[in-house]
Amino acid sequence: MTGSRVFRPGPLAGHGPDLWLLDVGKPVLLHRNRDGSTATHVIPGGSYGSDIVGHTPRWLHADGLGCWIVGADGIVHCDHAGIVTTVQSTRISGSALVNGVLATSVTGVDELTLRTVGGVFATVGLPAEVRTIYPSGHGFVILMRTGRYEPGVQRGSWCAHVGLDGTLALGTAWEIRPWRGLDTVVDVGTQIAVGKGASFGQVLDTELTPAFSLPLTSEFPPWATASGVWMVMRSSRLIHRLGDSAFATQSDMAQPHFTYFCLDRGLTRPERWAGAPGFPIGLAVVPELGELWISTMTGTFVGATGSGPVSMAEVEFDSLPDLPVTAPLELGDPDEWTERQRIRLLAENKAAGLLDIEVDGWFPTTTLILTFRIRGMNGVCARSVSVFDRDGRPRLWQGAPTLMEWINLDIMEAGGLERLREKESGRFGYVWT
Numbered sequence: 001m002t003g004s005r006v007f008r009p010g011p012l013a014g015h016g017p018d019l020w021l022l023d024v025g026k027p028v029l030l031h032r033n034r035d036g037s038t039a040t041h042v043i044p045g046g047s048y049g050s051d052i053v054g055h056t057p058r059w060l061h062a063d064g065l066g067c068w069i070v071g072a073d074g075i076v077h078c079d080h081a082g083i084v085t086t087v088q089s090t091r092i093s094g095s096a097l098v099n100g101v102l103a104t105s106v107t108g109v110d111e112l113t114l115r116t117v118g119g120v121f122a123t124v125g126l127p128a129e130v131r132t133i134y135p136s137g138h139g140f141v142i143l144m145r146t147g148r149y150e151p152g153v154q155r156g157s158w159c160a161h162v163g164l165d166g167t168l169a170l171g172t173a174w175e176i177r178p179w180r181g182l183d184t185v186v187d188v189g190t191q192i193a194v195g196k197g198a199s200f201g202q203v204l205d206t207e208l209t210p211a212f213s214l215p216l217t218s219e220f221p222p223w224a225t226a227s228g229v230w231m232v233m234r235s236s237r238l239i240h241r242l243g244d245s246a247f248a249t250q251s252d253m254a255q256p257h258f259t260y261f262c263l264d265r266g267l268t269r270p271e272r273w274a275g276a277p278g279f280p281i282g283l284a285v286v287p288e289l290g291e292l293w294i295s296t297m298t299g300t301f302v303g304a305t306g307s308g309p310v311s312m313a314e315v316e317f318d319s320l321p322d323l324p325v326t327a328p329l330e331l332g333d334p335d336e337w338t339e340r341q342r343i344r345l346l347a348e349n350k351a352a353g354l355l356d357i358e359v360d361g362w363f364p365t366t367t368l369i370l371t372f373r374i375r376g377m378n379g380v381c382a383r384s385v386s387v388f389d390r391d392g393r394p395r396l397w398q399g400a401p402t403l404m405e406w407i408n409l410d411i412m413e414a415g416g417l418e419r420l421r422e423k424e425s426g427r428f429g430y431v432w433t
Helices: 235-242 334-352 403-413 416-421
Strands: 002-006 009-015 018-023 028-032 038-042 058-063 066-071 074-078 084-088 094-098 101-105 111-116 119-125 129-135 139-145 157-163 168-170 184-187 191-194 202-204 210-213 223-225 228-234 257-263 270-277 280-286 291-296 300-304 308-310 322-326 354-360 367-372 381-386
Touching: 009 291, 018 058, 018 280, 018 291, 028 066, 058 094, 058 280, 066 094, 066 101, 094 139, 101 129, 101 139, 129 184, 139 184, 223 280, 228 235, 228 280, 235 257, 257 280, 270 291, 270 300, 334 354, 334 367, 334 403, 367 403, 403 416
Parallel strands: 009 058, 009 280, 094 129, 270 308
Antiparallel strands: 002 322, 009 018, 018 028, 028 038, 058 066, 066 074, 074 084, 094 101, 101 111, 111 119, 129 139, 139 157, 157 168, 184 191, 191 202, 202 210, 223 228, 228 257, 257 270, 280 291, 291 300, 354 367, 367 381
16 A cells, blocks of 8 residues: 655755755655755665654765765765766765765775765775764865774774875874764864764864863764854753853744754854754755755754844745655555554553554554553543654554553653643543653
């Protein structure tokens, strides 16, 4: 059985007047022109739909010759005429684009490959595996991991600069312990190291080793754009770190909320910043239109770039393509499979308080309405659960802990019974969790 869903923007890239958008899960690329018209291109590759925060199996780079799609399926190029070319099928772990030169790395291979649309022209041997690659002047700055963490080997990370001609300038290896949480190096006028596991960023010295700390970091990998390197932090954490509510970009939309920013020359505060709800997926600047685009797990947002705060609004696309959604063959008829799962879940969880399960809708947007009792609550509680993910794969609970054990744990993590008792009854008189 086949259904459909609307294209959902994931990774983004901008150049000149053009914006390129990749679907969040399917291998479908959208090219948005200056006038807002769009063209849709199907690219080689699999579907990688996932609700895992920070999981980006494919990403984009754009320049005057088109768009590179890089990641789990290797390297694909799409030009402005819509001609799609498979460049390499080997999985790529990291990449960056500077002046038409694409630098790429492969997990487990200690080298950096440089290519243009004409092909590979240099392979640079390295002393360790590449972790991240970012533009830096007329070349690239790379962060490497030695992969050796024995107590006697006091080397954790290395940095290097690779020129567009393949010349290598190797920095000094870092010691492991002080900088373990730093997993990305970017060039913001000087090289800095940031990472979701680090409370503070670090400015690197001429040897490309950490020299002194910054008050800010980036909780997701930064984005190198024509207007600078954009970093991102939870809005509440950024405000707390700087002690300044001027950077409050909170909206009345769904939590969590993040602030995206470019550092000022002093590297101490944001020079420009924008806020958007939902966990980050992609960010791009369209230079000739002066637009900042942000895609999150909540939606897609756009604003006019400039200094200071950037006001973002949710995008209302004139039209987006419908993408086919097909259930895995092993399920058979997905609606019949759903009914079998309803019976299974009832049998496994009735003794734990599950009262009933109602199937609502059809593939691929089927949901289950669960009604259940929680010890310590007088009324009946309810919860809505999606049966399939956005690309038709099953997402129902299986195995241990059981469904009801998971629901109880989720309630406890969300504030427990005390908070649940404060909620008023909703539809059908149920307390919705």
